[in-house]
Amino acid sequence: MGKVTGFLEFERVDRGYEPVETRVKHWREFVVPLSENEVRTQAARCMDCGIPYCHNGCPINNQIPDWNDLVYRGDWRTAALNLHSTNNFPEITGRVCPAPCEASCTLNIDDRPVTIKTIECSIADRAFEEGWIIPQPPERKTGKRVAIVGSGPAGLAAAQQLARAGHEVHVYEKNAKPGGLLRYGIPDFKLEKHIIERRVKQMEAEGVVFHCGVRVGADVSAKQLEAEFDAVLLTGGSEQPFDFFANAPGRDLDGIHFAMEFLPQQNRRVSGETLGNVKEITAKDKHVVVIGGGDTGSDCIGTSIRQGAKSVTQLEIMPKPPEKENKDLTWPHWPIKLRISTSQAEGAKIEYSISTTGFSGRNGKVEKLHYVRVDEKLKPIPGTEGEMPADLVLLAMGFAGPVENDVIKELGLEVVPRGRFKGVDADDRDYRVKGSKRLFVAGRHAPRPIVLWSGRSAKAGKPRTPSTKL
Numbered sequence: 001m002g003k004v005t006g007f008l009e010f011e012r013v014d015r016g017y018e019p020v021e022t023r024v025k026h027w028r029e030f031v032v033p034l035s036e037n038e039v040r041t042q043a044a045r046c047m048d049c050g051i052p053y054c055h056n057g058c059p060i061n062n063q064i065p066d067w068n069d070l071v072y073r074g075d076w077r078t079a080a081l082n083l084h085s086t087n088n089f090p091e092i093t094g095r096v097c098p099a100p101c102e103a104s105c106t107l108n109i110d111d112r113p114v115t116i117k118t119i120e121c122s123i124a125d126r127a128f129e130e131g132w133i134i135p136q137p138p139e140r141k142t143g144k145r146v147a148i149v150g151s152g153p154a155g156l157a158a159a160q161q162l163a164r165a166g167h168e169v170h171v172y173e174k175n176a177k178p179g180g181l182l183r184y185g186i187p188d189f190k191l192e193k194h195i196i197e198r199r200v201k202q203m204e205a206e207g208v209v210f211h212c213g214v215r216v217g218a219d220v221s222a223k224q225l226e227a228e229f230d231a232v233l234l235t236g237g238s239e240q241p242f243d244f245f246a247n248a249p250g251r252d253l254d255g256i257h258f259a260m261e262f263l264p265q266q267n268r269r270v271s272g273e274t275l276g277n278v279k280e281i282t283a284k285d286k287h288v289v290v291i292g293g294g295d296t297g298s299d300c301i302g303t304s305i306r307q308g309a310k311s312v313t314q315l316e317i318m319p320k321p322p323e324k325e326n327k328d329l330t331w332p333h334w335p336i337k338l339r340i341s342t343s344q345a346e347g348a349k350i351e352y353s354i355s356t357t358g359f360s361g362r363n364g365k366v367e368k369l370h371y372v373r374v375d376e377k378l379k380p381i382p383g384t385e386g387e388m389p390a391d392l393v394l395l396a397m398g399f400a401g402p403v404e405n406d407v408i409k410e411l412g413l414e415v416v417p418r419g420r421f422k423g424v425d426a427d428d429r430d431y432r433v434k435g436s437k438r439l440f441v442a443g444r445h446a447p448r449p450i451v452l453w454s455g456r457s458a459k460a461g462k463p464r465t466p467s468t469k470l
Helices: 036-043 053-057 064-072 076-084 090-096 100-104 106-110 116-129 153-164 194-205 222-228 259-271 295-307 407-411
Strands: 145-149 168-173 209-212 231-234 256-258 287-291 311-316 349-352 354-362 365-373 386-389 392-395 399-401 439-441
Touching: 036 064, 036 116, 053 064, 053 100, 064 076, 064 116, 076 116, 090 116, 090 194, 100 106, 100 116, 145 153, 145 222, 153 168, 153 194, 194 209, 222 231, 222 407, 256 259, 259 295, 259 392, 287 295, 287 386, 295 311, 295 392, 311 354, 365 392
Parallel strands: 145 168, 145 231, 168 209, 231 439, 256 392, 287 311, 287 392, 311 349
Antiparallel strands: 354 365, 365 386
């Protein structure tokens, strides 16, 4: 896999970034890609390590050593075929995935893993540039009709696979455009939306029909879909945010918002959509405090800086992680270690071991955030109370599960902690809702892809020939 001695000959080199002072002035992606020769050199570093732990790290089982070897040998088209055999949208994961595969790489034992994410993105982008990615309409139709509720990553992937198997697929999306979290949650400086749009065009050419601006459970009933379609697949994702400060003093002040109230507005501005009948939220000329240290918090930071915030502070209740993990205890698993995101590097102040106790302000608007320092057990430390200016507070502390209205309410589905549905038949691995013949779940609610029917033709009863297209 790759060059046998490549990992000894070549140092790890990864993609670069535009300077901070340049990139914060626009909303475009700012990654500086490697040249073709540089990517091939990095692919040559992949070892023939016997047990590719990167497979364990990858949630979708990408055949990483295989396409690394193909890139090293210059066979980009076969590499793209291999990559697409496990991943519907590698051009997206190659941009926004946190790359647990690299943490699992054997070369990460001495902190020099193969640049897997960069190679993946290079393969996908090369496939589009060369025109290798084309629509794959089915050779035969099965006569089955499927309705998919939600057009996020799970909904799009399911729609594409089901359409290629020959089913008639209709996707219902409450927003104006398809993409779900990809379009309305991830900022354009991490994922430009034309990348989603070209996949949507491919899927439409494959027969997928998108119904945007339609809220299932309100504009059209879920029961109606169950009656009209052979199967209904729920892929609505997890949109119910955690609110640990629901009872905190000052929580009702204006200027305290969930991250997913804030981020979609800027995405809509960039794409030219109207904001609709909602209160506009902006960080311009404000002291912004982001509560939560994950990817969503970082997205809030980068967005606030580009909007012209006076200052941006990120609060994390957990202690500051170590700069380097203990490999003997963690590898090949995802380690807890200090990671500075590109948004954090743009000028945010990060505070660890700090807990918010409340908010205060005047005339109904938030002006200050009150806090206390905490110890390793997250217990408050007496005498460490304080306050900081806060004109805009963004809550980015994760999500509890699907919003329990509309389709969830109509169908009477019971949501268990962390967002899964109670009564889903996971034991049989088909993720059908118990008691229903036509209702399935996927995405966050089902940890593996589902196949509603095999790819056999309803008329001829013969299996489809595996496609060699992308």
